[in-house]
Amino acid sequence: MARIAIGGFQHETNTFAPSKADYAAFEAGGGWPGVQYGAPLFAAVEGANIPAAGAIGALRASGHSLVATAWAAASPSAHVMSDAFERIAGELIARLKDALPVGGVYLDLHGAMVVESYEDGEGELLRRVREVVGPRVPVVASLDLHANVTRAMVERADALVAYRTYPHVDMAETGARAARLLDQMLRAGQRPVGEFRALDYLTGLPSQCSFIEPCRSIYRELEAIEQREGVTLSFTPGFPMADFAECGMAVFGYGANAKSAIERLHRIVADAEPRFALELHAAADGVRRAKSRGEVGAPVVLADTQDNPGAGGNGDTTGVLRALIEQQADEALLGMLIDPASADRAHAAGVNSRVNFSLGGKSGIAGDAPLAGEFTVERLGDGRFTCTGPMFKGFRMTLGNMALLRSRAAPGVRVVLASRKCQAADQEMFRHLGVEPRRSRIVALKSSVHFRADFEPIAKEVLVVKSPGPALADPAEFHWRKLRKGVRLRPLGPVHA
Numbered sequence: 034m035a036r037i038a039i040g041g042f043q044h045e046t047n048t049f050a051p052s053k054a055d056y057a058a059f060e061a062g063g064g065w066p067g068v069q070y071g072a073p074l075f076a077a078v079e080g081a082n083i084p085a086a087g088a089i090g091a092l093r094a095s096g097h098s099l100v101a102t103a104w105a106a107a108s109p110s111a112h113v114m115s116d117a118f119e120r121i122a123g124e125l126i127a128r129l130k131d132a133l134p135v136g137g138v139y140l141d142l143h144g145a146m147v148v149e150s151y152e153d154g155e156g157e158l159l160r161r162v163r164e165v166v167g168p169r170v171p172v173v174a175s176l177d178l179h180a181n182v183t184r185a186m187v188e189r190a191d192a193l194v195a196y197r198t199y200p201h202v203d204m205a206e207t208g209a210r211a212a213r214l215l216d217q218m219l220r221a222g223q224r225p226v227g228e229f230r231a232l233d234y235l236t237g238l239p240s241q242c243s244f245i246e247p248c249r250s251i252y253r254e255l256e257a258i259e260q261r262e263g264v265t266l267s268f269t270p271g272f273p274m275a276d277f278a279e280c281g282m283a284v285f286g287y288g289a290n291a292k293s294a295i296e297r298l299h300r301i302v303a304d305a306e307p308r309f310a311l312e313l314h315a316a317a318d319g320v321r322r323a324k325s326r327g328e329v330g331a332p333v334v335l336a337d338t339q340d341n342p343g344a345g346g347n348g349d350t351t352g353v354l355r356a357l358i359e360q361q362a363d364e365a366l367l368g369m370l371i372d373p374a375s376a377d378r379a380h381a382a383g384v385n386s387r388v389n390f391s392l393g394g395k396s397g398i399a400g401d402a403p404l405a406g407e408f409t410v411e412r413l414g415d416g417r418f419t420c421t422g423p424m425f426k427g428f429r430m431t432l433g434n435m436a437l438l439r440s441r442a443a444p445g446v447r448v449v450l451a452s453r454k455c456q457a458a459d460q461e462m463f464r465h466l467g468v469e470p471r472r473s474r475i476v477a478l479k480s481s482v483h484f485r486a487d488f489e490p491i492a493k494e495v496l497v498v499k500s501p502g503p504a505l506a507d508p509a510e511f512h513w514r515k516l517r518k519g520v521r522l523r524p525l526g527p528v529h530a
């Protein structure tokens with residue numbers, strides 16, 4: 034039985050997004066527990082679908098003793114500011130030094146962090162961890178499915194293990210899987226053979242969903258190869274919004290047969306390229322189709338993917354809301370529009386008051402503007418509730434002032450405001466304001482894919498709409514500068530030169 038240090042530092046960086054992540058962004062957490070130092074970490078993640086929670090449970094079950102260092106996560110955004118990185122990484126490293134000697138290290142990482150001062154945030158963190166514990170102490174990290182895995186990360190960790198679902202319903206399970214691998218390594222007393230290969234094309238977020246093809250089949254085949262070959266494999270479709278050399282998709286794995294298994298998996302993902310294409314709808318077209326097909330009890334769900342707060346959007350663009358109002362949609366619900374000033378105004382005015390708002394549109398996104406109009410304040414909330422959907426299960430939300438507004442110009446349209454950024458991926462975000470999403474004909478969500486875990490079961494149909502926002506659904510539309518040359522910017526698309 035070993036003494037194992039636990040830490041975590043998660044950020045998904047969209048280098049094209051409008052706002053950076055400062056230390057306060059990690060304190061706020063964006064739905065995650067916020068910055069944790071030392072032993073309070075254990076209670077902060079307990080019972081939630083969080084990788085560290087799964088790892089802690091599995092390591093304790095194997096009889097290891099645990100020491101908590103630091104854990105932090107923030108909403109996806111542009112770069113992590115150097116000050117925030119140094120404070121959190123500095124605390125993690127200082128506490129790791131205090132914990133020595135340790136027999137192993139488990140880290141709960143995202144894998145797509147770009148810091149102002151380091152393009153490969155996790156590579157730098159792993160370098161520092163390795164420097165403290167030396168070459169022989171096993172260091173294992175779990176990663177998000179959207180990790181942009183680098184060679185430095187692979188070299189500095191003994192093993193990396195990524196989620197297999199998008200929506201990420203397996204976060205805690207992945208932490209547990211990483212922990213079991215660490216436990217096996219401690220028992221075997223040796224580092225497993227590792228293999229890593231990058232792919233040479235990018236895919237947009239909406240087409241990476243593991244509920245649909247081609248990812249559904251890829252992950253099924255991954256598990257079949259694992260069982261056959263006795264290896265641990267990961268496929269990360271990556272986060273195609275981080276402009277640095279090693280951005281993109283990768284496959285990696287561990288075990289005696291890792292080399293041949295990874296070659297096989299690499300071939301499967303390479304061959305899947307044409308099947309990663311996805312149909313997108315203009316906002317006006319999406320609303321038109323949703324109006325004709327949606328029913329109370331079986332709404333059409335519109336995914337406003339390009340303003341997804343889970344991919345660096347601020348959740349405040351107004352294109353879809355504008356289309357709903359212009360087309361006089363009936364029994365339509367949109368959420369969450371992140372606008373703290375308007376949420377405060379609604380609270381100041383009170384329930385049943387009519388107020389002229391200038392909603393959203395404050396991030397300076399080209400083609401977007403605030404939406405002015407009169408709304409009735411129907412319901413208010415303090416933003417404190419616990420999520421119940423398959424992905425955010427157990428997450429304790431603190432979203433600040435929230436409000437439910439009804440448009441006076443289009444009385445069939447209601448919008449949920451929140452004060453702190455979080456992706457609309459759990460029905461509790463609406464129920465907190467007394468709204469049952471199923472009772473709508475149209476539900477428009479600021480999300481790319483995560484919403485599918487909780488909303489697809491009630492949806493008649495899902496349409497991914499393309500409206501102005503910083504999380505472009507087609508990676509070829511970004512102005513890439515630092516990406517390595519030779520990568521196709523979308524499946525079968527133009528080559529970055």
Ligand SMILES: [Zn+2]
Nearest residue numbers: 177178179201
């Ligand atoms: Zn992710």
